[in-house]
Amino acid sequence: MAPGRQWESPAATHTRAGTAAFHGGEGRAMTGDQQAADRLRALLERARWAPSGDNAQPWRFRMHAPDGIEILAADTAEEVLYDYHGGASLLAVGALLETLRLAARASGQDARVETVQRAGHELCVRTRISPTDDPEDPLHAAIERRTTHRRALSPKPISESDRRTLSEALPKGYELIWRLGWGQRGRIARLLWRNAGIRLTTPEAFPVHRDAIEWGARESRDRIPAAAVGMDPLGLALMRWAMRSWRRVDVLNRYFGGTWLPRLQLDLIPALFCGGHFLLLAPSSPVTIDDHLAAGGAVQRLWLQAAAMGIQFQPAYTPIVFHRYVHSGERFTRAERPWRRAQRLAAFLEDEFGTETLPRAVFMGRMGYGQPPQARSIRWPLAELLVD
Known part of the structure; x- marks a missing residue:
């Protein structure tokens, strides 16, 4: 996004x-x-x-x-x-x-x-x-030094003591739900596979994906550098070619299984090879601006605590977004197929975490043990961010 x-x-x-x-x-x-x-x-x-x-x-x-x-x-x-x-x-x-x-x-x-x-x-x-x-x-x-890691990590589960330390970094009332072993990670991998299928076949999402990557870069001050995306050279070359137009993406998706390679490399393999997936819950369902700002502070504290411990971190926020669209009945696309897929994804998410739990969900992601990524996003210089 x-x-x-x-x-x-x-x-x-x-x-x-x-x-x-x-x-x-x-x-x-x-x-x-x-x-x-x-x-x-x-x-x-x-x-x-x-x-x-x-x-x-x-x-x-x-x-x-x-x-x-x-x-x-x-x-x-x-x-x-x-x-x-x-x-x-x-x-x-x-x-x-x-x-x-x-x-x-x-x-x-x-x-x-x-x-x-x-x-x-x-x-x-x-x-x-x-x-x-x-x-x-x-x-x-x-x-x-906080970064996003999009590649496979060690499948060793996040230890109980590390999970405790991560929870202790959160503000009062916030909590984490974990999915750790191969079986649990496999269920989340299936969820993220389905989620990726929605993202990659929704025409309204194409401009977001097209504009998010800086090709041929290992660092980017305003986007994601291509080297940090998490795909191999062949996958990146195919993605770069397809991202020149929605028509190319649509043709690949319809006739050549165009979603399979990115879903495999960006979603399925990383979801299986990590230390665990987490769902971050707020004390109550966020409603006000202050609620959402507080949730963002909790996300940052969790992410920084992971970085301080040498634990790698990758967000997976879009399943929560699709669930909210479906729960509210708000169509996010004119295309019928991704909307039906989103409805099935929302049901899958509710089966996994419970209908009473999901309204409190503010963030989702994976963590794992491994070396930091070799490519990363940097930032605009402060001079470019100051206004008079």
Whole structure:
């Protein structure tokens, strides 16, 4: 998924129109001395490493020295089918806020959210930075090295002690449900195989997939580098050729089993070869903006704890998204076949985790023991993320 792709050009969607909804006109110029501005800039240098769907980074920052930071974000619910009601973008902003808090605590400061305002698809979060005597949170040390691993990992199950440590990193009320052994991983592998079949045959998803990859790269500051996708050279070459148009993808899918190779390499094999799959549950079903932001903070804490322990991590968020579409009766595609598949997937997910559990589900993924990936997404330079 790629919420926020419109942010690739730092042109001022927010500075022209979006922020006017919050400020009643042009944004304020940064005030305060240079030393205070440098302190805020140092925090944002670390906070910008927060995760977002397909590395889209759906935010910009405005500094108000000596102690204020505004996060200006936008969801893409109308353009990106995986950003269901803007939920994926809100999770990303929540992860960003948690990263900012961790970075601040590491420098003897506290980052407190003062106001959260939403106007349509635009979000403005005002934070205040202030001194604190609270100790630093050791998770801050993993901010820059947290990555996504999309290839096969050790099939050794995540140990009980490691699962306990991961759970202890979560905020109060959040919990993890695990699927660990070969049999349990096999059931999740079947679920993800079906899920991939929906993603790859839904025409409305094609622009998201097409724009998410930077071909011929091992690092990408605004997308996923091709070397980090998780496919072998033949698979990547075929994918690159097909992604030039939906017509090519559709022909491959219809007549040449075009979904089989990516589903095998990107979904089935990684799902079987890992230490376990997890479902992250919130204390209650997320409803408000604050609920979703808090859930994003929980996701980031889990991910950072895994990184701190040397455990590799890969999100698998889209099954939750498809379940929400089916549960609400909202069609995400004009095509009949992927919609019917989504209905079967939702039933499979309910059988696996329970109808009473799934409303609390906010994230899903896999973890495993193994070496870090050799390719990764990086980030836009901070200078490209700051607005006046």
